[in-house]
Amino acid sequence: MLSTWLKRLLLHPRRKLSAADVLDERIRHESISTAIGASGVMLIALFVSLIFPKDAPQAHYISAWLLLQLVVGVFWLGFIAQHAKHRTPRTRRWWPYLSTIVCSFYGFMWGAGWVLFVGNTDSTHVQLAVMFSIILCGVFTGGVFATIFHLPSLLSFTLCSFMPPLISSFINSGIFYFWFGASSVIYMIATTAFALNLHTFLMDTLEQREEKALLAQQLAEEKQRVEQVSYDKTRFLAAASHDLRQPLQALHFFQQSLEVLIKQGNVTEQQRILGNMEASITALNGLLNAMLDISRLDAGTLPIQRQIFPLNALFRRLYQQYEPIAAEAGLTLRYVDTSLHIESDPTQLERILRNLVENAIKHMGKPGCILLGGRRCEQHLRIEVWDNGVGIPLQEQESIFREFYQLHNPERKRSRGVGLGLAIIKRIAAALEHDIGLQSRPGKGCVFSVTVPIAVQQTSSIIMPSQNKSTSPPRGKVLVIEDDRDVLESLHTLLHLWGYTVVTTFEPDPAAIIAVHPDIAFIISDYQLGAGVNGVKVIHQLRQAAKKTIPALLITGNTSSLLIELLEKSSIPVSYKPISPKELKKFIGSHN
Template sequence: MIVSVYCAMLTFTVPLSGVAMWFCASVVMIAVTLIQPACFRATGITLENARDYLWWHTLISSVTGVTWGLGSVFLTNVDDVLSVFTTSMMVLGITLGGVSPQSAYRRSYVGLATFVMLPYGFYILLTAPWPVSATGAGVLLGYAFFMSSSARVELATRDAIAVRQNKSLLEQLRVQRDEFQKVSDDKTRFLAATSHDLAQPLHAQGFFLAALKDKLTEPAQFELLAKIEDSWRGLGNLLDGLVDVSRLDAGAIVADQRTLDLGLFAGRIAGEFTAVADEKGVDLIIDCGSVFAQTDPILFARIIRNLLSNAIKFTDPGGRVEVSVNAQPEMIEVRISDTGCGIPLDKQDLVFDEYVQLGNRERNREKGLGLGLSIVRRLASLLKIDLSLVSSLGEGTDFRLGVPVANLVQCGEVGREEQRRDRVLVASDLCILIVDDEDAIRSGMTTLLSSWGCQVLSAGSGEDAIGLLTHDQATPDVLLIDRRLGGTETGMDVVERVRDELNEDIPVVLMTGDIAAAPEDFAIPGLKLLHKPVEPSMVQSLLAEIAERKTYANRDAF
């Protein structure tokens, strides 16, 4: 269309044969320009053929520029102002029209504009009489302006493409994030749904095993029971590992920061492994000075136990494991080192990942699931403990924990509390109300608690519990209650009913197999939350503390 308009204008100043020749050449180049994209339509423009496509596009644009540029020179009569005006409009029009569509790939536009404007501009500037020659200078200035404009259009186009690509990437990331979140939520729901059912039989077995121990008399029987307990404890540890990782990732575990004598505390935890180390023939050295730190004792104990367990496991008989606690200027340093097999440098980050066990290719269940160090890393992050690892293959491993220093104002009171905890506590002469809808758990707990000298009341629901209390005219010292009961009733419902019935805030031990349950979800006075399967020794320790407080309260009454 535009070529036809220019040809009509040129017929006033140029012979018709010359106009026809230029018209045919221009139509041919327009046809070539349209054919070139069609040649790539079958396969589309891909990363593999994009370079070829752009090369041909640049070549065709340059040849088109030569056609228009030389045609303009050939068709211009420099002595005729109308001829110069017409061809100048042709040159400026074709160049200006190509700024927007061709500047996205600027090399093509430069080829077009250069071969159209420069030959024509210099031809008019050098051959036309003044002041017509000034038109040539104007064309050259226009060329400079169009080059600048095309550069800006190219940048704007690239920015727009980048924005679209970023939006696409962000949308892909959002979709992937939602998919990952759904997988994580599904995993959490699966563990929440199954952990309770898995924990229930293990929970009951623990109480039955503890009660059975008091019935045995023969050494062979004790040896057999010890093996059964090891197997039970191993299954419990596997379940605990899975649950702990899930709860830590879900943020369900909240640190209860306290001031404690870290040396005394770590030494006591390390002492638990003396028998294990002796049995394996490993020399366990404990060098823990009295230093005060700020941390969660329960979570910190889990870190120490996991690291010590690994150290002894991977140290050969005759080797050495050392636990030390020392004060540093800005922190308390806890070191757990061994002379075991060591960890290769390229595997030292890998050992903190889930389910990684460098020395357990056969996946021996007795060696765990490979979650211990993963839990250590998560707990250290939660407690704001600096965790570092120094190890060489064949030269042992050294784990270092940087624990925040405590406020010294609280150290005196903490020391007295530690001394009180060191006394042997006895859980006896307590009246305990058990509420659990599982018959096996009630039976096992009743047998064990009775063997400890406790008076036990057992009920399967809140209604049964209230009936027992009314019938026996008893006031329990402790409530041992399962969080999830039959129907719609919950353990918290029973706690509220019993406390209202007796008009007293009786201490509560709430047991649950729900991995998402956290202590802060049950912020009522005198409640302790335990996750199943619960070690009988933990229950005994809690009951002993309650018994001691009861003794002190009776003394104060006198």
């Protein structure tokens, strides 16, 4: 029977939580039970010492036996009180060991006490022997239940309390010793088996309760997270709606103004209005591109090209671009030269630093200085952008990395940005596995940082794309596939003005198109063409019909994460609406 319970206990497969998960709760229960047990044992020991016959041969040992129990008991109660008052990792770590030692001590003191004080079983002292045996059984039963939550304490107390009497009973002869030894074995096995079964039950109950508490906590955290996501989504949509409506409203007014000016023939004012319309379109395009970047980053489709390159070249390029802008705003931009090479994606890292410098210029709030530099941290370099502007309050430092969140811009003026820059760079940094940091105090300025690995080999292998690549105006036949007639017409007009021969269709028949126009040099196709047809499929069919790979560009206004991930895996370049005409012209020219 005992072996069955031991197997169940030692080979118990149902526990899902580690001992550490339930240790605090187990210690709480054990501290209560062992405190009661230690107090009870000391009182019983005191009672035994008072009633013990003074003429017994072992009477002179009773005081030392009692004193040892009182000392250890007071120590254990003091440790329990200290742990309850000042719970520290140290007391938590020492608890199982001290509990086992104290329980072993108490078990041994009572077991050895029986051997010491029940040595004479003649008619004069037989009542004392029986009384002490009954008390020992009671102490043993109480100790078993006091240590029920900690298996090592339970087993050590059981062995230490009964092994000395059992050994003494089997060594000595006499009916009393035989009776006590046999009954003790039966009692110890039965009580221990019951205790092991109860221990398993209590630990299962405790773990189930802790699992439920953990699950409830996880559900509460998940509920809070979902509520925060819902709030962020609502705030995102509200801010995006506002910021999208502003340039659209301006375009609507400019359009009406332009119609009047065309009738009046005022060319100068027409050019000014066109310039304003282009600025509104640029702002609208910038916002949509930023929202697309967030969608692509969330979908995990940002292309990463890690290279080893000199950081100083990046600092110099940023300085040359932003120093005039900073000077115009009454600010000083400086950088600290460095000879270190780092390992990162130069394009994406420059994008992060560019955004941080732009933010410092926009939000400085007073004349001051912006400094770029690097601080070495073992095998990493912490690139820092310092400013001595107005600073950011501590309670806002986490929020500023959320979409559309802006400090000191409740009117949402477009001149101060739209609040997507830091949200984007946080996602870029995560994709690059770089840490983003912020230190700031109101009135003292900010220090934004990004931590990058230092290259092991300090050699440059960077290949930067040319920023001024020129293409001569190409001539050729372009096929435009678009199911929106307004977009189709506008593309036809624009491509025609650029000198292309344009073929348009909104219900493509690839074989028929290639049969009539075998000399198509470029394809522009929308992705969603209706009736279950998509641009990727149509472009592949056109290439199969032409028996050659015709350069193509896929355009779409759908920025869902799933579609972005799908299109990024295709071999066809993708551009998301709205598309800059200049970028479109450059792209077509680079493929002809």
